[in-house]
Amino acid sequence: MTAVERHLLSDNTAVGADGMLTVGGCSVADVAAEYGTPVFVYDEAHLRSRCREAVGAFGPERVIYATKAFLCRAMARLAYDEGLLLDVASGGELHVAMSAGVPASACTLHGNNKSVAELRQAITAGVRHIIVDSFDELDRLDMLAAEGCGPTPQVVLRITPGVSAHTHEFIATGQDDSKFGFNLGNGDAVKAVDRARRSTSVDLVGVHCHIGSNVFEASSFAKAAEVMANFAVPLDLPELVLGGGLGVAYVAGEEAPTITQWGNVLLDACDALGVRSRVSVEPGRSIAAAAAMTIYTVGTIKTIPGVRTYVSVDGGMSDNPRPVLYGSGYESFLPRAVDAPRDLTARLVGKHCESGDVLSFEARLPTDIAVGDLLAMPVTGAYGQSMGSNYNKITRPPVVFCADGDAKLVVRRETFDDLLATDIYP
Numbered sequence: 001m002t003a004v005e006r007h008l009l010s011d012n013t014a015v016g017a018d019g020m021l022t023v024g025g026c027s028v029a030d031v032a033a034e035y036g037t038p039v040f041v042y043d044e045a046h047l048r049s050r051c052r053e054a055v056g057a058f059g060p061e062r063v064i065y066a067t068k069a070f071l072c073r074a075m076a077r078l079a080y081d082e083g084l085l086l087d088v089a090s091g092g093e094l095h096v097a098m099s100a101g102v103p104a105s106a107c108t109l110h111g112n113n114k115s116v117a118e119l120r121q122a123i124t125a126g127v128r129h130i131i132v133d134s135f136d137e138l139d140r141l142d143m144l145a146a147e148g149c150g151p152t153p154q155v156v157l158r159i160t161p162g163v164s165a166h167t168h169e170f171i172a173t174g175q176d177d178s179k180f181g182f183n184l185g186n187g188d189a190v191k192a193v194d195r196a197r198r199s200t201s202v203d204l205v206g207v208h209c210h211i212g213s214n215v216f217e218a219s220s221f222a223k224a225a226e227v228m229a230n231f232a233v234p235l236d237l238p239e240l241v242l243g244g245g246l247g248v249a250y251v252a253g254e255e256a257p258t259i260t261q262w263g264n265v266l267l268d269a270c271d272a273l274g275v276r277s278r279v280s281v282e283p284g285r286s287i288a289a290a291a292a293m294t295i296y297t298v299g300t301i302k303t304i305p306g307v308r309t310y311v312s313v314d315g316g317m318s319d320n321p322r323p324v325l326y327g328s329g330y331e332s333f334l335p336r337a338v339d340a341p342r343d344l345t346a347r348l349v350g351k352h353c354e355s356g357d358v359l360s361f362e363a364r365l366p367t368d369i370a371v372g373d374l375l376a377m378p379v380t381g382a383y384g385q386s387m388g389s390n391y392n393k394i395t396r397p398p399v400v401f402c403a404d405g406d407a408k409l410v411v412r413r414e415t416f417d418d419l420l421a422t423d424i425y426p
Ligand SMILES: Cc1ncc(COP(=O)(O)O)c(C=O)c1O
Pocket: 066, 069, 087, 110, 210, 212, 213, 214, 243, 244, 245, 246, 282, 283, 284, 285, 286
């Protein structure tokens, strides 16, 4: 069987003179030796290049990085410095972004159930837009205005356009049966626009939709853009936000549209329908996913003749939960043998106390894989670290940004003391 497809690795990867994989000019073995494993290794120039591609496709201040995909202060700053705005989906994400020096005026607040405290935090900080998701949220904003909380927030209404995207049902959001947004089909969207227009508690500046995540079909995006353009044009509001959702290739044979192609599909659809609003997008995965790989150490190899081989690594569902949550596939390979054929089919598993702790159901690996080998899982830069947990009180891995031969620690590994930091013992 074949070696890992090089196009699944980040832009600035190579094989060093010693045969070891390098990322951003840094030997993966050196990074692992310095920071231990598991470790998330990001190719910083790859992140920057995707940010630039997005700004090139949509224009300055039209790309809002969805921080839920991957957020730490270094990432918030990087995206902001590259000209992106930041989409935050909680008070915590807003706090991290602002702690990195990103002004609130560059942040937009999302959420289907924002608390009064989160809305107050966003308004007093002066966020750029609040993306309002429900009539109850409009009630809460009325209450905050009556309380004197200001300035009056600029709001964008999240519309559920009734467009089903082909993706896992847990991450599809544009269909009528959704917890998110005001449904277009049943008239709620029109009612919300009327109410927001008449309200003195909010300043309505636009409408928004997001049909789901890890979507590959350009036609789903074109359909949503068309539905939203038809809704938005008569409203004549300054902002139209078309969400994120662009898919990425995770495994061999997969191919996703580029950010530039995605931009063409969305902007062409809007142009064709005469949209005059500013059109923005909120990419997360397409900026961050392929920029990172997780490096593990192989600890146990168990072969059950006639059944299968299990390869266990020193992390698992606590650092990359997507296989368990969505049955997602990932490739894996050995950084010491990037181009080696992978003739062993094994189940790649973590170290957690359950059989469901799977990283790859049918991993292909070189037959000489041995205990102590480093193992790399590419395309783990989005929704891995950000959805990680402390299950089994395993300490969360560090994050390292590699560029120009320099490996910079941007999130340190948690310590056992961190595990006790919030624990109150009589
Ligand atoms: C409102 C909104 N915007 C943007 C995103 C980012 O999506 P993605 O990471 O798929 O680009 C999401 C997550 O799916 C979202 O819910």
